[in-house]
Amino acid sequence: MPHSASAAGRSAPSPRPARGRREPKRAHPDHEVARGLKGVIATETRLSHVDGERGVLVIGGFPVETLAPHAAFEDVLFLLWHDRVPTADESTHLRRDLAASRAMPDAALPLLRAAAARSLPAMDALRMSAATLSLSDPAPDDPSRSANLARAVRAVATFPTLAAAYARLCEGRAPLTPRGDLGHVANYLYMLSGDTPSPNSTRALETYFNTVVDHGMNASTFTARVIASTRSDLISALVGAVGALKGPLHGGAPGPALDMVFEIRRRAAASGRSLAEEAGAWVRETLTHGDRVMGFGHRVYKVRDPRADVLGEAARDLFVDHRDRALYDDVRAIEGVVVHTLGKLKPGRRLETNVEFYTAMLLHGVGLPTELFTPTFALARAGGWTAHVIEQLDQDQLIRPESRYVGGWDRTWA
Amino acid sequence: MPHSASAAGRSAPSPRPARGRREPKRAHPDHEVARGLKGVIATETRLSHVDGERGVLVIGGFPVETLAPHAAFEDVLFLLWHDRVPTADESTHLRRDLAASRAMPDAALPLLRAAAARSLPAMDALRMSAATLSLSDPAPDDPSRSANLARAVRAVATFPTLAAAYARLCEGRAPLTPRGDLGHVANYLYMLSGDTPSPNSTRALETYFNTVVDHGMNASTFTARVIASTRSDLISALVGAVGALKGPLHGGAPGPALDMVFEIRRRAAASGRSLAEEAGAWVRETLTHGDRVMGFGHRVYKVRDPRADVLGEAARDLFVDHRDRALYDDVRAIEGVVVHTLGKLKPGRRLETNVEFYTAMLLHGVGLPTELFTPTFALARAGGWTAHVIEQLDQDQLIRPESRYVGGWDRTWA
Numbered sequence: 001m002p003h004s005a006s007a008a009g010r011s012a013p014s015p016r017p018a019r020g021r022r023e024p025k026r027a028h029p030d031h032e033v034a035r036g037l038k039g040v041i042a043t044e045t046r047l048s049h050v051d052g053e054r055g056v057l058v059i060g061g062f063p064v065e066t067l068a069p070h071a072a073f074e075d076v077l078f079l080l081w082h083d084r085v086p087t088a089d090e091s092t093h094l095r096r097d098l099a100a101s102r103a104m105p106d107a108a109l110p111l112l113r114a115a116a117a118r119s120l121p122a123m124d125a126l127r128m129s130a131a132t133l134s135l136s137d138p139a140p141d142d143p144s145r146s147a148n149l150a151r152a153v154r155a156v157a158t159f160p161t162l163a164a165a166y167a168r169l170c171e172g173r174a175p176l177t178p179r180g181d182l183g184h185v186a187n188y189l190y191m192l193s194g195d196t197p198s199p200n201s202t203r204a205l206e207t208y209f210n211t212v213v214d215h216g217m218n219a220s221t222f223t224a225r226v227i228a229s230t231r232s233d234l235i236s237a238l239v240g241a242v243g244a245l246k247g248p249l250h251g252g253a254p255g256p257a258l259d260m261v262f263e264i265r266r267r268a269a270a271s272g273r274s275l276a277e278e279a280g281a282w283v284r285e286t287l288t289h290g291d292r293v294m295g296f297g298h299r300v301y302k303v304r305d306p307r308a309d310v311l312g313e314a315a316r317d318l319f320v321d322h323r324d325r326a327l328y329d330d331v332r333a334i335e336g337v338v339v340h341t342l343g344k345l346k347p348g349r350r351l352e353t354n355v356e357f358y359t360a361m362l363l364h365g366v367g368l369p370t371e372l373f374t375p376t377f378a379l380a381r382a383g384g385w386t387a388h389v390i391e392q393l394d395q396d397q398l399i400r401p402e403s404r405y406v407g408g409w410d411r412t413w414a
Numbered sequence: 415m416p417h418s419a420s421a422a423g424r425s426a427p428s429p430r431p432a433r434g435r436r437e438p439k440r441a442h443p444d445h446e447v448a449r450g451l452k453g454v455i456a457t458e459t460r461l462s463h464v465d466g467e468r469g470v471l472v473i474g475g476f477p478v479e480t481l482a483p484h485a486a487f488e489d490v491l492f493l494l495w496h497d498r499v500p501t502a503d504e505s506t507h508l509r510r511d512l513a514a515s516r517a518m519p520d521a522a523l524p525l526l527r528a529a530a531a532r533s534l535p536a537m538d539a540l541r542m543s544a545a546t547l548s549l550s551d552p553a554p555d556d557p558s559r560s561a562n563l564a565r566a567v568r569a570v571a572t573f574p575t576l577a578a579a580y581a582r583l584c585e586g587r588a589p590l591t592p593r594g595d596l597g598h599v600a601n602y603l604y605m606l607s608g609d610t611p612s613p614n615s616t617r618a619l620e621t622y623f624n625t626v627v628d629h630g631m632n633a634s635t636f637t638a639r640v641i642a643s644t645r646s647d648l649i650s651a652l653v654g655a656v657g658a659l660k661g662p663l664h665g666g667a668p669g670p671a672l673d674m675v676f677e678i679r680r681r682a683a684a685s686g687r688s689l690a691e692e693a694g695a696w697v698r699e700t701l702t703h704g705d706r707v708m709g710f711g712h713r714v715y716k717v718r719d720p721r722a723d724v725l726g727e728a729a730r731d732l733f734v735d736h737r738d739r740a741l742y743d744d745v746r747a748i749e750g751v752v753v754h755t756l757g758k759l760k761p762g763r764r765l766e767t768n769v770e771f772y773t774a775m776l777l778h779g780v781g782l783p784t785e786l787f788t789p790t791f792a793l794a795r796a797g798g799w800t801a802h803v804i805e806q807l808d809q810d811q812l813i814r815p816e817s818r819y820v821g822g823w824d825r826t827w828a
Contacts, residue, residue, distance in 0.1 A: 033456075037451075037456055037814060038815075040448050040816065041446070042451055043449070043817050045817045047821065058821070060822075060825070061821050061822030061825035107525055110524065114520075114521050115549060118554070120548060121555075124649075127650060127653065128521075132525065132542060134538045135525075135528050135534070140538070141535075219640055219644050222640060222815060223637060226658060227654060230661025230662070233657075236538070236658070239653055239654065240637055242650075243646055243654050245646075246644070246646040247641070247642075247644020247645040249643070249812045398633060399451055400450060400451060400632060401452075401454045402455050402464075405459060407472070407497070408474070
């Protein structure tokens, strides 16, 4: 049975009802809406520090530049989970533990097959299959810190197996069994291609994993913490985080940065003009259309994104002996022209090369297809998510903001 | 290979590093940490208004008291999704649409069986199976408003099928096929028991669904909005919300309120003392142990929770002809003594009967086992979640707060 609202009770769509209507008093009448929570410090964390004004990123006490290019990802996980560098024994133990935990839950494979049959985004496949980790939890009701650390190990160990299996299923190939003799990052590359990766590729991807493992209170990490703040479980929090990272405003769009490079190369080859000429033309054209040049500028960093340097150097090292060395040289040439042209056309905006640009180079260089860029980001960020969930559960503080009502008042259900 | 941190670089676990260490400047040095985001207005919404100071809850422009006891849940869904009451045709159309969308995705049943075999919490089963809605999305890449409204219909229609199937599987019974001739709430009761529910039971549960369909920026709704704020998809946002509602600090613990009633009854029967005496003794005992009396008081409402009145009256109407009428009388007697005793022992705290107390009565009265209380809350709140996701996607504003770093500084990776 339908009902009709009392016309008299329907206010204009204004946040302030007209005089004479009953307006419930607001709890905080003087408060502004903190749109997007920009500038609101939601929590304390010991995991990472982002200083966008100075271009500084500290991960577990280490400036990203000193940590990312040298550390094994497993040791960075230990650092985040335990707030210190592991001893030799602890490092060996965690590697063994992670390597032994890579098998996907039984329920995951049918979901990945069904997702591949429909060509769903890889992030949806990762989200659905990661959710089934609850089915293989040896102690699903245990809320202790040690049980959550064990869950963190299993989740981080399993994510690459899920992503690689999905990538192969989408290509009509059978998933590969993880190889326990390889490290976390090398095994991911192996599970994708079936080949033992080169030390160069492994180091490049490991540097990428370390660089993006954590980054302050980004939207996916925040999602994981809000979920954990209700005393929910670690897997629920991770599944929420995967869902948030899927969004193009967060997971980023490293694909378009690469597309730009290939498009400029194609145009130069077709026109006979230089890369520099085509790159400059491309930037002017993009800005004329009111579009953003992908791969330059960042919401938080007002100066150069420190991750861009780390990944730029990692990409340089990767391409030293690479079959596609020319691509790297072209990319650096194009980058120079783009930054120069943006500087002229958008003065004062400091549109430096950002992490997406070098991410695209590096991930392409180790052989990943564009569709795997965001899922691969998720495999790395899972280290940060798990550590944040455990930190949030330790803090045990419900995260529950307020909202300002801007709807109608005093409608009557007839 | 293990690494060791530079000992000199390891600061004390204080938020302020010692003098002489390099401390990156904070973006907002004067800002306090907004712990739990309490009092922070994260967004505007037209969906509901919670005024805890005055005990007011407005849902889509209607005071909860005028809406919840009278409306069909389907019409409340229309109200939240479209910001107006449906016409007769629109109401019929939405009912038909919802009824036709109740079948669970193919991939859900094996997950529910696997979860039942392990006796997982029903919220985990709901989360995992709801995630597979992506597999039956007719247009998974369509980000349009109309596609999201269609997703909202399918999700809200499917949730009761998933929850009821899981409940039956856990009891070793086969899931039932939804009945298209029943309304949303009546069909849920049917799918649980296999019996056509009485009009009294349906009305009581429908009033419950309407009462809890939305409640400002609670943690699960906020989770859904943070996920949607990255331009991720509606199903990802809902799955995150289910994960957040699972947490006992949010999904609530209506079970313990009922346990209290049964325990006081058991003691009175055993001791021969009156319910009132046992209830008073129970409250004093609980407070002496430093425990909280479940079912009384609320984080937001400083006066009487308006939902408690609505649900109290719905429970009264439900029990008028109920086989367990005596339980209702006992509950009201116990409630009176508990509120009175709390008033004496905790003066100034205004520990009124809250929504959990009457929720427990009402859900028990319509035949739901305690394990289904939180999932049933989720089935109702799914209406609010879907509407908030669509509103957030319309606003298109990334939600990304900041954090304050309290870890070490300038460690060196050796």
